[in-house]
Amino acid sequence: MALLSLDNLAMYYALESEWVKAVDGISLSLDRGETVGIVGESGCGKTSLILSILRLLPENARFVGGRIVFDGMDLLKLPEQQMRRLRWRRISMIFQNAMNALNPVFRVGDQVAEALMAHEELSKREAETKVSSLFELVGLPGSRMNNYPHEFSGGMKQRAIIAMSLVCNPDLIIADEPTTALDVVVQDQVLRQIKEMQQERDFAMIVVSHDMSVIAETCEKVAVMYSGRVIEQGNSVSLFHDPRHPYTMGLLSSFPTLRGEKKRLSSIEGSPPDLSSLPEGCLFQPRCPYAKTICEKRPAMMDLGGQHFSECHFADDPQLRKTKLWGR
């Protein structure tokens, strides 16, 4: 059984007179030791999706359908008190802006220990020993526990945040843009560290990023989000080598690469639809260079075999793959 499965999950924000459909029918599943990457433009609902899993949403958020099953428990039915025990102990998070996620007036080691002591019956000394060994594990000298955040560089703070996410030995770690603020050399080492931890401890991971290259290198599965829906998902090799949705194709031809052939880049013109008044038909149709009359109708998720799914009428049409949609 999958460790985490989202089944047609829908979460809307209630505004005065309308709904903002931030998560609109998303199904995903994730096994132990597996990493799924979530990509998409800003405002496509990535953050709403991961905050839904942790149930850390603002007051006006409503779950309007679907289920989140984590290790056999239906998270949406779990009383808040049990949910609290689950958070951080079993599902932890690496936040987007690690630079600001640490409190400047407390020692870094104490902040990591606090997360541990909140969930486990440990003495201060036991907690400190554990934190110090975790520091070593993420590549920080144990003695730096007594430093304050301002004495750390960006990469070191990010490592401390990773240590903090690992303190309770969780089953699932959600990483929201874990390395976006870091320089490329540091990013590379932090990502490698995370992958090594994962091999050692076998936790599952959800990585949210706008950087397709980071996703390609760290994730076994990829889900491409657009307007609150996953419009294509599959294992990363088939998705990167044989994308079957015009949007994914567009994303893949929109950024330059350091290696290989130099291609002319194309951007995806227009902007994503307003989440409070979604179009009737295919969500991507207004920006899609391949749009036909049939696209006025909402396409169903098409199973392309090998766990590859795409929400496009033409996903299995060989013509779509032959056509050069983006870039002239």
Add this chain to the structure above:
Amino acid sequence: MQPRQGSNPLIDVRKLKKYFPVRVTGLQRFSLRREGQRFVKAVDDVSFQISRGEIFALAGESGCGKTTTGKLLSLLETPSSGSIIYEGEDLANMKGRRMKHCRRRIQMIFQDPYESLDPRFTVMRTLLEPLLVHNIGTHSERNELVSSILEKVGLRPPRDFLMRYPHELSGGQRQRIAVARAMILNPTFIVADEPVSMLDVSVRAGILNLMLQFREELGITYLFITHDLAVARYMSNKIVIMYLGRMVEMGSTDEVLAQPIHFYTKLLMSAVPTPDPSAGRVRIKGISEVADPVNIPSGCSFHPRCQGRQEICAQLIPEMVDVGKGHLVACHKA
């Protein structure tokens, strides 16, 4: 118009330095260890030439001095020493009208269009501002210029955008306004500091291609500052890699990125991820952290992180040496 490749460069930067004094705060003032004034050497002995029509990339990690170099070249900072020769004339000696003329020819595009546009100005007002400052055209000519520049940066039809405020535009549209604001004065040289790093991946290409188009059609010269080597590869024909305020490698972009010689360039390149899950990239191991810019290591400032360091590296600062075809490297092993 084809970019003119003249023998005299548009910009000639000679031994440029910018040192910022370190402020002594709090109890340090009463310290018994008298150390004298210390400096952050943001830009230290940088020399290069930019020819007309060229896109010249400055790349490196944060804190390497690329933004400060850009600010010096766009007249937002004054150098501690060294000179910037623009069209044969030293910027330091320029005054009055000549200076104002220069400011008109040198424009900037900043990183974050959420911060570089005045939130209380409409698009119209934002684009009129530079024209008013430089006293260009009559009322109707100015309005016409604004419309035509909007058309050129791909915001069509212009009248749909004129009365909008920045918050009514998407990130990509905002950056297009920033490009329009730089282009409206008909500049020869544009300093673009990370112009796409704050934008969504899906719209980055649009801005990059727009800048390339202006170079092809109008022969605009760019100083393109970026931390992203892949973007530098796409945009530029020449590249300088900087580290702790100094240049470590310079040459044609294709040459430098195909045959990097400096260990730092190699380290940077090996850390860039590939958008191919089955690629299996070879990584160079090294110390990841950049040294403290106030206490720059002796000799070659990269030596503590360098895999190929020798004894001499800690003692002597390496000079830039030509290894052929205008490819310069500051490394004792080159």
